[in-house]
Amino acid sequence: MxxxxxxxxxxxxxxxxxxxxxxxxxxxxxxxxxxxxxxxxxxxxxxGVRVVAVVHPAVRELTTSAHLSIGVSGPAEPVARAIAAMPQAPYVTLTAGSRAIMAELRAKGLAELDRAIESVRSLHGVDAVDPLISLQQLKDPYLLAGRPDVPELDATDRLILDELERDGRLPFAELAERVGLSPGAARARTLRLLDGGVAKVLALVRPDLLGLGVLCGFAVRLEGERDTVARHIGGWDRVSLLSACMGRAELVGTISAESLTAVRKTLEEMRACAGVRAVESWVHLELVKERYDLTTPGS
Incomplete structure (x- = not known):
């Protein structure tokens, strides 16, 4: 397209x-x-374009996340598809680099996150899993800031969110019919949820349609304190995602660029930043899954 x-x-x-x-x-x-x-x-x-509601992670109680670098023995695509089938995985890609697959997991606390990581490790064909545990999302166009300013959600509120996660532009009349309300009541409830920061309806767009067809992940090891370097790198237009983390690196993120040349220049600028000790990078070859309508077992 x-x-x-x-x-x-x-x-x-x-x-x-x-x-x-x-x-x-x-x-x-x-x-x-x-x-x-x-x-x-x-x-x-x-x-190439989907309009969906992205629900605040606190509403789903998905408050813990990790970025996984996954090595495989044999073909990578079947493993990536198996990970994508996990309800805790909103994002899975096939990559070129030291690992064949990159994935994000979100869970209700460290114990559930640990179980999800163990589930990945147990998949047939997985021979290495290297997690970076997210401490703070520093830049994310899909992350709602702050805490939702809405009282306890009832069952109807949650039905509305479920429907909007599937189709963010669902007309109020049709939404009302699906959740058992009048159109006016459905509209009022929906606006209360959106204005209260419970969810945001936005377009998810394939990067190549925006002229940003090259996606490169990176992990940064630092020599000193994190905040100054994070603010500097996070201010770059081509850095579309950035998280503070613990593990083999202190920062992990994504470069969205128009060409490999632009990626190379951005990585070189990153390596030249004061306080940066080393930069690991990988190229995303194929997006296997990108969904933010997650529920976890038992939710």
Whole structure:
């Protein structure tokens, strides 16, 4: 799918607010309402753009996470697919580097995270698992900041979140029918959840559609304190994700770039930063899974 300038404008607006009305979206991108609706439907049908609700991790109690570098004996793709089938894994990729697979796990506390890591280790074909335990998400376009400002959620609230995780642009009338409310009540509940920071509806877009088709992961070992280096690296446009972690490195993240040359330059700039001892890197070859509508066993 090739995106023209207007498509890109539509996508950028939906990345900020995935539930913008067609009227508002049309005004912002300079099209008629029917033309805007047709553009959005074409983008969604093409598979490169999904509009979903990203629920605050605290709501799902998924407060602990880890980045896993996974070595395999034999083909990597079947192992990656098996990891992607785990409910604790929102993100799995096939990579080129010292390890064949990179994955993120999220869980309800360290004990559950440890069990999930052991489940990965026990998969047929896995011969090494090197986890980096996340301490703090420093830069993440999909992470909601702060704590949700909404009282205890009831069963209907959770049904609304479940539906919006599957389709963030679900019309209020259809949402109301699915959760057993009137359209007005469904709208009021949804706005309360979104305004309260419980969830955010946004567009997930394949990076190549935005001209950022090369994704490179990195892990940084530091010589001194972390915060200054983290603020510096996290301010770079090409660094799309950054976490403080413990394990073999103090920082882990992702570079989203337009070319391998741009990746190489970014890595060189990183290695030249004061306080950086070493940088490990890997190239993401294929995105196997990217989903944020996670529930864990027993939830």
């Amino acid at each position: 090739d995106l023209d300038r207007t498509d890109l404008a539509v996508v950028r607006e939906l990345q900020t607010d995935g539930r913008l009305t067609y009227e508002t979206l049309a005004q912002r991108v300079g099209l008629s309402r029917p033309a805007t609706r047709a553009r959005v439907q074409r983008l969604l049908a093409g598979g």
